[in-house]
Every structure is written in C-alpha cells, then in structure tokens.
Amino acid sequence: MSNLGMIIEERSRDIGDFLVGRLIPFRKKRMIGPFIFIDHMGPTTLGPSKYMDVDQHPHIGLSTLTFMLEGEIMHQDSIGTQQRISPGSVNWMTAGKGVSHSERTPKDMRNGKVFSAHGYQIWIALPKELEDMEPEFHHIDGADLPKWNDGDAEFTLVAGGGYGKKSPVPTYSSLFMVEVKNSSTYELNVHGNLKGEIGICIVEGGILACEEDIGKGNILVSKVEDTCKITLKPNSHLLLFGGEPFEEERHIYWNFVSSSKEKIDLAKKNWENKTFPMMDHDGSYVPLPK
Template sequence: MSNVGLIIEERAADLGNFLVGRLLPFRQKRAVGPFVFIDHMGPAHLKDYQNLDVGPHPHIGLSTLTYLFEGSIQHKDSLGNDLEITPGAVNWMNGGKGVVHSERTPEYLRQTEKMLHGLQIWIALPKHLEEMEPSFHHIEADKLPTWSENGVDFKLIAGKYKDLESPVPVHSPLYYIEIKAKEDAKINLGDGLFGESALYILDGKVIDGGNEYGEKQLLIAKDASLCEIEIKAGSTIYIFGGDAFPEERFIYWNFVSSSKDRLEQAKEDWKNHKFPTIPGDSDYVPLPDYTKK
C-alpha cells in the first residue's frame, strides 16, 4: 500500500532574471512541518554576461537554508556577513525581527560561464522566537553527519535523525536528509522520522507501494513512520519534515509570520526604509504589489 498522500509537481516561478522550480507552498499543502517554502534553483548554465543578482531584500519570522549542488553564491547581509557559499555547505540565516541580505554571483565568476544549482528553503520560527535577534551561521560541508548503508549514502543536512544531529542550529524539531543511491536499494527511515514528512526527487526514481515516481516530484507522506521505499541506482532524493506548529503561518513576499498584522508592519517598514542595511550593497528591491496582474 502506498504511503504517498499527495504528489506536488515542481512549478516554474520567475525571480526576475532567474527561473526556479517552486515546490512549497502549494495550494493543497502550505507547509510540511515547519518547512514553508522551497525553491529548486536550476540547474542553470549562465553565460559570461549572465549572473545571479538578487538585491537586498528583507526577511522576518523565518530561517533561510541555502544548499548548493553546483556553483557559488556571494551572501551579504545587514549583520555584516560577506561570504561565498559553495556546494555542500549550508548557509543558515535567522530572520527573526528583521534582516536584509543579497545573493549574487561572486565577483571572480561574473565574466565567466558558470553553473548554478541548489535548493533554497524557508523554515518558520516558533511563535515565541519570531521576533528573535537575527543571526547567521555558515556550516562547511565536512561538518555534516554522513553514513552509508547497502550502497546508499546519507547526509543529515539539518535537524535530528535517531542519535545524529546536524550542527545547523535549528529552532524546532525537524530533519532534512540527503540520500544518494549508487545501486538499487530499499531504504526505511520511518523509525527515525516524526511529524509531517515529504520526499523530493531531484534525480532518478523511487517506488512506493508499487507506484513509480520521478524527478521534480514532491511526495507528501501519509505517515512519516512508514517511510519505506525503493530507490533506483543514480537517484538523489531529499526527505524533510518535522513537527508542525499549532498556529498557521502567513506569507507575503519574503515575510513569514503567525500574525497578519505583523506582515503589514513589515511591509510598511520596508517601504519606509526602516530595515537595517547591508554594508557595501546599497541597492533596494521594491515591495511587490501582488494585486497587479
């Protein structure tokens, strides 16, 4: 019997000068545990005149997780951080009461051909931490827990799984696991998973309950504790989830909150330039008006 309760197909979303595949939120599933937003960036082959340039923009009420498969992004923020994120490392930024950051192609790559491929994820903060002081953490790839079983490699990118814990400083019970299969295998993670759970197929195929699923599909589990699947050789998948919050989360642009009034305040603060600024990056991304067609 299949444990898949909902299948979400990756949908194209336009970030202005860059197309991404949107996974969450979805009209029938706004969140999976505390995960409220996931974009699949690329894979994009950028010419020597094409660059990622996401100018200074604000966040509140969430943590952002950037995880690259290929390429490089220069992260700058209003806390004074200025560093390059490379494949396998984790950028973890807590927006809290308000932070501003930009994401651009590093200067040394701007006149070269390059690839960009990765996931950008938003994780809502618990209600009592939504107004916490913003913070930033960069975790190198070799600091993340890894293990192998039956020709399958696992990496715990964030959260907890059984007795393992990622050094990424999360604020609620969750997990985010990378799984790469070198050969066909059956895997069962169910006894270490909890809350709401989903599986994203980046490459390859998985089989559950006799049904085959392919790349760019997000599978929402009926029961996290029943996560037993077949994975085909060469596949890369991500299993993520955790405990859902009792309160609904609302999203407007880059703002996440359990309070609609707080979203309105954030919108006004951004329009009136009341957010902190980024040293050395003075661009300004206007607040979008979603009422316009």
C-alpha cells in the first residue's frame, strides 16, 4: 500500500434505535492526531415513534464535536447550555474536569413526520495541562465557517487550521477537520496544507490512493507529509481530520479520556455516587457500564 498507513473499515453497532458506526479508536490505531473517538450516526430514518434520545451521561478530559449532515439535535448540559444544532453547524463542548449532557431530537420535530438523521460525533483529547480546565460550550453556525472552492471541489474548514485558514471553533491543540465535496474527478492536495497525522473519512463516493480503490465507510490513516496522490471519484464527500499527536498516552474508559488512570477512576466513582456535575432539569442517568 505504498506510504498509506492503514485502512479502517467502519464497524456498525446498534444503540437503541440508532445505528452507529465506530471508526476510531481502532485496535491498531487508537488516535489520529488528538482525535480519539469518531462515531458515525446514521444515516437513519426517525419518527413517528422512533427518535434520538441519548440520556444524561458524563465526560472528562476532552472536547466533543458534533457535526450533522442531516437532521437536528438538541444539546443540553450541566453548565446550563441548551443549543439546537442543524446541518453544517458545529456544537463544540469542552468537558475539562467534568460535564454531563444529553442529546435528543427537538420537541417540535416529534410531530409524527418522518425525517433522516445523519452525522458524526467526534471526541478530541485535551492537552495534558488543560485536562482539568473549566467546562465550556460553543456553537458555531455553518455560515461562519471558512469555505472555498478549488475547481468544482467545495471545502469547509470545520475546526482547527488548514489551507492557510482558521476556523472560529475554539480548539486547544494543533488540529484540523475539513469537509470536501466534489462533483467531478478531483486531485486532492494535502501536502503543505495540513499539519500532523491525517485521517480521511469517506462519507460518500470513493477515492483512489496509492493504487488502492477505497469506498465509503472507510478511514485512511497516513502522515500528511508522506501521503500519496489522492484522487476523488465524482460525487464524493470526505472529512479530513487529524493534527499533531500528543507525547503522552491517552486512556479511555466509556466517556472518560485522560492521561491519568487515577483521574478516570475518580470520575467513575463520582458518576456512580452521583457527585459528578449533573444537569438541573434532566433526571435521566446512564449507568456506568460494568
């Protein structure tokens, strides 16, 4: 496979009525830059009796990035946020020392109509020195994200920095997430435009890379400076993500991420004892997995 490091296939799993495809962490590749977790939500049909209801659950040591392609979600958390997200916008929650939140289909969409839901739930580990920072939440409208064209290829810088541009999403380490859509065959040039490790997530269509023909539902992993020529097939849709990796190992248990196993053990204990930061107006509770 030349200098192409790895191809990771999506592994589907069912969470209630919602189909999720786990992309990372993967047994042979735990992180890509600071990205430690990517769930592919859907595409699935919701309504009139099936909706998204992810009850209150905790996080530490990371930022979550929610990016919807279809459908909408209402986010609520223990720092008082209530924010609806629509396709193309970004919900960015930094858990820091601890936050709990829920994600649900908005009430006005529970009207008996059928709609499609499709998106990505992404976790980015925090630098070691910021793992205990105060929780934050930011919503960035899709219209405020940097967008540009190269030929008939459309680019959106979802988060971080790349291609000489900077996203307004308040990130805490060297990273990037770029959405690419094309209608005709397109030669993608990442060399010199992105910094660090790179993951190429194929949402739709397919690519040719290092003499490999790779279709949707896969992630390619490489290093930006070593990446071979990448050709996008017509009508493809990619997410490029990654950045500079951390020096320290990151541990992950359920929804907790940290450079310290002791901090994860404390978070587990606090969640079981319900001394973890909790939401004021949501009595739901997802038990710690055994």
